[in-house]
Amino acid sequence: MQQFQVRKDDFMAQRLVTLSSEEEHATLADGEIRLSVDSFSFTANNITYAAAGDKLGYWQFFPPVGEQPLGWGVIPVWGFANVTESRCEQVPVGERLFGYFPPATQLIMQPTHISAQRLVDGSAHRSKLPPGYNSYSRVLHEPTYDPKTEPERMLLWPLHITSFCLWDALKDKDWRGAKQVIILSASSKTSAGLGYALFKDPDAPATVAVTSARNIALVKSLDIYDGVVDYEQLSNINKDIPSVIVDMSGNSAVLNALSKHLGDNLNYCINVGLTHWDETQTASDISQERREFFFAPGHIQQRMKDWGPQGFAEQSQSFMHKAASWSRQWLKVKTLHGLTGLAEIYPDVCQGRIAADEGVIITLDANS
Numbered sequence: 001m002q003q004f005q006v007r008k009d010d011f012m013a014q015r016l017v018t019l020s021s022e023e024e025h026a027t028l029a030d031g032e033i034r035l036s037v038d039s040f041s042f043t044a045n046n047i048t049y050a051a052a053g054d055k056l057g058y059w060q061f062f063p064p065v066g067e068q069p070l071g072w073g074v075i076p077v078w079g080f081a082n083v084t085e086s087r088c089e090q091v092p093v094g095e096r097l098f099g100y101f102p103p104a105t106q107l108i109m110q111p112t113h114i115s116a117q118r119l120v121d122g123s124a125h126r127s128k129l130p131p132g133y134n135s136y137s138r139v140l141h142e143p144t145y146d147p148k149t150e151p152e153r154m155l156l157w158p159l160h161i162t163s164f165c166l167w168d169a170l171k172d173k174d175w176r177g178a179k180q181v182i183i184l185s186a187s188s189k190t191s192a193g194l195g196y197a198l199f200k201d202p203d204a205p206a207t208v209a210v211t212s213a214r215n216i217a218l219v220k221s222l223d224i225y226d227g228v229v230d231y232e233q234l235s236n237i238n239k240d241i242p243s244v245i246v247d248m249s250g251n252s253a254v255l256n257a258l259s260k261h262l263g264d265n266l267n268y269c270i271n272v273g274l275t276h277w278d279e280t281q282t283a284s285d286i287s288q289e290r291r292e293f294f295f296a297p298g299h300i301q302q303r304m305k306d307w308g309p310q311g312f313a314e315q316s317q318s319f320m321h322k323a324a325s326w327s328r329q330w331l332k333v334k335t336l337h338g339l340t341g342l343a344e345i346y347p348d349v350c351q352g353r354i355a356a357d358e359g360v361i362i363t364l365d366a367n368s
Contacts, residue, residue, distance in 0.1 A: 003104035008073040011050040017066035033086045035107045039363045040079025041154035062102035074102045078158040090114045099136035117141045130297035151333045152324045155359040163193025164319045165299040176268040178244040180206045185248035187215035187356035199224040245269040256285045270294045335361045
């Protein structure tokens with residue numbers, strides 16, 4: 001077994017850890033299953049998990065293995081895995097699961113709350129973590145499952161669920177009284193999903209996309225925003241109408257400049273991701289009462305209470321199917337092999353050198 005790890009205090013530092021044969025073939029307890037991780041996506045969203053690892057508990061999902069694990073962490077990824085050994089009668093060998101995995105060749109789970117299409121990992125160390133991240137789809141039981149759509153599902157569903165929740169939260173609050181929604185780091189896939197949701201909603205305010213100069217052409221080609229500017233053109237944004245900022249960048253310098261430009265017409269700021277994690281500053285000119293850090297799992301839990309689990313699944317999955325279908329027009333999938341492939345491309349993902357219209361998939365096999 002191999003596992004990809006990064007330093008928690010410097011996640012540009014990485015290593016591949018290999019377990020001994022005895023550790024790799026540890027005996028399963030009653031009720032446990034062993035999974036072979038087959039494939040997963042890796043995007044800027046995963047770097048957000050690292051940047052918020054201590055604050056939001058992302059380091060707790062998959063403890064680092066091997067010798068001297070202190071200071072090292074495992075960044076969770078979204079992907080598919082196959083059951084290769086089972087001591088759980090309800091989950092036989094051959095099952096295929098979609099969900100949250102470590103970038104590793106295998107994982108041992110304790111399935112609970114097992115239904116025809118879902119199960120939950122009931123491992124003790126995950127019991128207090130957000131339920132949405134502990135839930136797995138038994139894809140072979142899904143009537144619409146198509147292996148050909150797996151890359152889009154890995155790349156986009158984890159991002160577009162946040163897009164859906166952002167759109168829903170804004171709509172629920174009557175857009176915070178805004179006449180325009182300004183989206184920072186608009187070339188990110190989560191931003192594109194939100195832009196698509198707003199574009200399809202006839203009641204939504206106008207949208208302004210803010211992106212780097214190198215991504216202007218791509219963002220404009222999506223044809224979902226009412227306006228597109230780069231980071232040097234913030235003064236071109238209309239400052240005379242009530243505005244909401246949805247910040248996917250985490251770049252406080254940009255936020256402060258935009259806050260100063262909008263003045264009293266900045267109604268609210270929602271901080272979502274950290275695509276510019278290396279430029280994040282601690283200071284912010286936006287008052288606490290006018291901003292929030294948006295945590296999608298919390299919104300999901302609330303909506304599951306409001307609509308019921310089935311109601312939430314129907315509404316969110318309908319959106320994600322439509323958004324994924326739309327994304328096929330521009331998304332390019334790049335496939336790499338093995339955890340060594342991840343190790344090679346990891347610095348580029350960290351430093352934002354992956355093209356905005358490109359998605360990275362890592363495929364594994366028993367010998368990776």
